[in-house]
Amino acid sequence: HHLDLARSVRDHAEEQRALATIGRTYLFCYESDQSKNSLKLAEDAFRKSLAIVDERLGGMVSEREISEMKA
Structure with missing residues:
Protein backbone atom coordinates (compact mmCIF):
# COMPACT_ATOMS: atom_id res chain seq x y z
CA HIS A 1 0.00 0.00 0.00
CA HIS A 2 2.64 2.55 1.04
CA LEU A 3 4.99 1.14 -1.60
CA ASP A 4 2.30 1.07 -4.28
CA LEU A 5 1.27 4.65 -3.54
CA ALA A 6 4.87 5.90 -3.59
CA ARG A 7 5.47 4.19 -6.92
CA ALA A 42 14.35 -8.70 4.22
CA GLU A 43 17.62 -8.67 2.30
CA ASP A 44 15.84 -8.15 -1.03
CA ALA A 45 13.85 -5.20 0.31
CA PHE A 46 16.94 -3.61 1.89
CA ARG A 47 18.95 -4.01 -1.33
CA LYS A 48 16.16 -2.39 -3.38
CA SER A 49 15.96 0.41 -0.83
CA LEU A 50 19.70 1.08 -1.03
CA ALA A 51 19.65 0.93 -4.84
CA ILE A 52 17.08 3.74 -4.86
CA VAL A 53 19.31 5.82 -2.58
CA ASP A 54 22.33 5.25 -4.82
CA GLU A 55 20.61 5.57 -8.20
CA ARG A 56 17.74 8.04 -7.83
CA LEU A 57 18.07 10.31 -4.82
CA GLY A 58 21.35 12.12 -5.42
CA GLY A 59 20.65 15.85 -5.50
CA MET A 60 17.00 15.31 -4.57
CA VAL A 61 17.44 15.00 -0.81
CA SER A 62 20.09 16.31 1.56
CA GLU A 63 23.31 14.42 2.18
CA ARG A 64 22.26 14.04 5.81
CA GLU A 65 19.01 12.35 4.77
CA ILE A 66 20.89 10.07 2.36
CA SER A 67 23.23 9.06 5.21
CA GLU A 68 20.23 8.30 7.42
CA MET A 69 18.62 6.23 4.68
CA LYS A 70 21.78 4.14 4.33
CA ALA A 71 22.07 3.55 8.08
Whole structure:
Protein backbone atom coordinates (compact mmCIF):
# COMPACT_ATOMS: atom_id res chain seq x y z
CA HIS A 1 0.00 0.00 0.00
CA HIS A 2 2.64 2.55 1.04
CA LEU A 3 4.99 1.14 -1.60
CA ASP A 4 2.30 1.07 -4.28
CA LEU A 5 1.27 4.65 -3.54
CA ALA A 6 4.87 5.90 -3.59
CA ARG A 7 5.47 4.19 -6.92
CA SER A 8 2.20 5.49 -8.39
CA VAL A 9 3.26 9.10 -7.78
CA ARG A 10 6.94 8.39 -8.58
CA ASP A 11 8.13 9.57 -5.19
CA HIS A 12 11.51 7.87 -4.93
CA ALA A 13 12.18 8.98 -1.36
CA GLU A 14 8.88 7.49 -0.17
CA GLU A 15 9.51 4.34 -2.21
CA GLN A 16 12.86 3.98 -0.44
CA ARG A 17 11.22 4.46 2.96
CA ALA A 18 8.52 1.91 2.16
CA LEU A 19 11.10 -0.68 1.10
CA ALA A 20 13.17 -0.04 4.24
CA THR A 21 10.04 -0.55 6.35
CA ILE A 22 9.25 -3.79 4.50
CA GLY A 23 12.82 -4.95 5.09
CA ARG A 24 12.59 -4.22 8.82
CA THR A 25 9.25 -6.04 9.00
CA TYR A 26 10.70 -9.18 7.41
CA LEU A 27 13.74 -8.92 9.68
CA PHE A 28 11.45 -8.86 12.73
CA CYS A 29 9.66 -11.92 11.31
CA TYR A 30 13.01 -13.67 10.93
CA GLU A 31 13.90 -12.93 14.54
CA SER A 32 10.82 -14.84 15.68
CA ASP A 33 10.48 -17.60 13.07
CA GLN A 34 14.14 -18.08 11.96
CA SER A 35 12.80 -18.65 8.44
CA LYS A 36 15.39 -18.33 5.69
CA ASN A 37 12.59 -17.00 3.50
CA SER A 38 11.95 -14.10 5.89
CA LEU A 39 15.66 -13.31 5.91
CA LYS A 40 15.83 -13.43 2.09
CA LEU A 41 12.80 -11.15 1.75
CA ALA A 42 14.35 -8.70 4.22
CA GLU A 43 17.62 -8.67 2.30
CA ASP A 44 15.84 -8.15 -1.03
CA ALA A 45 13.85 -5.20 0.31
CA PHE A 46 16.94 -3.61 1.89
CA ARG A 47 18.95 -4.01 -1.33
CA LYS A 48 16.16 -2.39 -3.38
CA SER A 49 15.96 0.41 -0.83
CA LEU A 50 19.70 1.08 -1.03
CA ALA A 51 19.65 0.93 -4.84
CA ILE A 52 17.08 3.74 -4.86
CA VAL A 53 19.31 5.82 -2.58
CA ASP A 54 22.33 5.25 -4.82
CA GLU A 55 20.61 5.57 -8.20
CA ARG A 56 17.74 8.04 -7.83
CA LEU A 57 18.07 10.31 -4.82
CA GLY A 58 21.35 12.12 -5.42
CA GLY A 59 20.65 15.85 -5.50
CA MET A 60 17.00 15.31 -4.57
CA VAL A 61 17.44 15.00 -0.81
CA SER A 62 20.09 16.31 1.56
CA GLU A 63 23.31 14.42 2.18
CA ARG A 64 22.26 14.04 5.81
CA GLU A 65 19.01 12.35 4.77
CA ILE A 66 20.89 10.07 2.36
CA SER A 67 23.23 9.06 5.21
CA GLU A 68 20.23 8.30 7.42
CA MET A 69 18.62 6.23 4.68
CA LYS A 70 21.78 4.14 4.33
CA ALA A 71 22.07 3.55 8.08
